[in-house]
Amino acid sequence: MSTQQEQPPQTEETEPGEESADTEPSPQDRRMAQKASRQAEREKAAEEAEPTGETVHLKVFRFDPEVEAKQKPRFDDFHVPFEKGMTVLDAVIYARDEFDSSLTFRHSCRQAVCGSDAFFINGRQRLACKTQISELDQPVRVEPLPHQEVIKDLVVEMEHFYEQMHAVEPYFQSEDTPPASDLEEQRQSPENREKVKMSTRCIWCAACMSSCNIAAGDNQYLGPAAINKAYRFAMDEREEEELTEHRLRIIEQEHGVWRCQTQFSCTEVCPKDIPLTEHIQELKREAVKKNLKFW
């Protein structure tokens, strides 16, 4: 504190107001002036844009088993003001918060990791949060995921999907050579991690399952997401061979990998770019190599 007081205040020599009268404005002042003028320009532009404001035309699927007026499925039209960078999720949220608070859909992280807002948007399974409105033709049709039972509006029953995910025993089971201590990790080569990396990115959004023709016709088919989950463990070198074989047996059952007809629809819609079809084919090859029975 005392050292600060010893320093003479630096502005004392000039009278207030003097510097601005005779000298150039400081870079700081120039900047602030620029900032103020840019702000004014933006406000003006926003004002001018307002009356002719661009809107997005949404056609949103509606259904509620309980409310009489909504028991018959229909599409509602919403016209939402467009903003640069707007996603389908932003638009649907706007419609709910401003026009109809009963509009129902799942969403949470709005950054493509929670996997809860997969909808059928303009005829394709997509995450609403990572789909830019500007990339779509209008009107933008927003529907629940096909081939899943609709609970209400855009919300579908996910229970069956979760059951299929659980059916492949989706948990690490290695107990072959347990590490010597609680502080010693198992080793995994960077190459092996790289091999399973894409498969570990699944966010359980069910877009792939919904896009799959086979899954639509065969309710017991494990489906691309669950098989990918099996791949994630079967290919992880930290699990011993016996376990890998156990995993291959699960996925080569009647409603497992052999059902896949390599139509690539799952791979096309996956929001995490997981090469699902490739993973399924690789597991078929592994099953053959291990001389497992196939159907």
Add this chain to the structure above:
Amino acid sequence: MYEHDVIVVGAGGAGLRAAIAANEAGADTAIVTKLHPVRSHTGAAEGGINAALREGDDWELHAYDTMKGSDYLGDAPAIETLAQDAPEDTIRLEHWGMPFSREEDGTVSQRPFGGLSFPRTTYAGAETGHHLLHTMYEQVVKRGIQVYDEWYVMNLAVTDEPDPNDRTCHGVVAYDVQSGNIEGFKANDGVVLTTGGPGQAFDHTTNAVSCTGDGHAIAYRAGVPLEDMEFVQFHPTSLPSTGVLISEGVRGEGGILYNEDGERFMFERGYANNAGELASRDVVSRAELTEVNEGRGVNDEYVYLDMRHLGEERILDRLENILHLAEDFEGVDGLVEPMPVKPGQHYAMGGIETDENGETCISGLYAAGECACVSVHGANRLGGNALPELIVFGKRAGRHAAGEDLGEAEIVTGYGEDVEDETDLDSPVQPGRAGLGESKAAGEVATDGSGQLTAGEDVLERAVEAERERVEYLLEHDGTNHADIRAKLQEAMTADVNVFRTEAGLKRALKVIRECREEYQNVGVADPSRTFNTDLQMTYETRNLIDVAETITLGALVRNEFRGAHWRQENQRRDDENWLKHTLISWNDGEPNIFYRPVILDGEEKTYEPKIRSY
């Protein structure tokens, strides 16, 4: 009525870890969550898990860095527990199959993070949280732990004792989002709240839409103090349009911040001459906003974060998902352009007051993870310290709730003889209830303090009845839409309770919060359906946000000093003489009661002497 030994509310990192620990301790454990577990916000965490694993590092260094990072507002017993337990708990994740990034020899990789004296952040690409969440959910599936997903917890069932320290929690009341049924969940041994952060109190946040402070609010209304709520971390690198987080890993790997003039301002403007971009988050956030406020921001709004010089190979190896985030949410290719970034609300250092075993002052009620304040982060959390907090204190809370002996806690909780009351708060408004008028359904507090109701079943039954009535009322009542109130609240918080704070601004925010409370008296739910009524759920959440916002703002108003993430215009110094103490706010007879408790700087072997925090 459902009945279990331990009921965990929430299924993010802390909740899953608590459930696994309780299950391993032999308790019949259930998870009640408003999402499905894999939808939890822990999945969005990017950076990593701090744990002293390697030669040259040890838990004491980790504890020291954390105490310094906290600006000496962390409690030593909590910080030392974090640093001691983190290595084993991190390696346990590896044993459960977590796909950590690896070194050539197959061991897990570690990288440098802001404020750390050793590169001790263990990570899995830039998507560590996703892998942590999924790995732990897999273990929950493996153990067959019961999960009630898409059940929204509305309230706690707590006995009626006048003093919160004498109360007992017997369970929770929850709402089945899919069917609309309201049921009681009886917890024979304990309830663990792991409901995450309250980021939705702000309109520019990295937090998920589900982060509405539900656990904070129900514990608060049951009489548990909320601790150090004024300490809100703003992350320096969130995308301007959405608030989507760009991991500190980018700076950890060598990413550089530029202003509009192309200056590397962290150095060139002297904000952090040694650590530069790797200074701690509060320092970098203030530097960025200062650049913007002084006219050197890009488009007067943000600065640039540049990682192009790291090279495509390294970016793809370690920061690949950052490329996707910048592309999908901002339309920027991080390989050829710098990314626009600005500070966004990111993490609540404060929360439900607990001791190092996760227990609150109400018997049988625990909290862990971001909703809790144990307190390890103090005034400022270091990057990479949230995930170890989840696993360490999630585990401890689960075990303790299941009846395991973890030893006597050193941290004291609740209102007692060791506290100092706030005497000179000049509040511009009379805080009030955000209930529903005088109707019976208002039931603002979880307990009436009469000392009448003590038997578990009775307590639960009354709580269930109150929520059923409240829902009836809301569904039948036409009134203000919660979304209008929420938007108003969020705007006020971002305008005046942000990185920079002034007394006038905080009082302005309190006025708005009070208006929101009043408007909430007349709230109504337009959707009459019992099926998946998100309108109703969000109406509940909005009330919780009002309580949380008020405690943040009140805490910020009384703490008239500059510490960690809490910057006050009127006092630009850390004031150790008066403020080496925690702010506690408890809900008492329809209004907030503010009191203080000294920080514990005495560790196992040594005392942490407050030093100037420079980077």
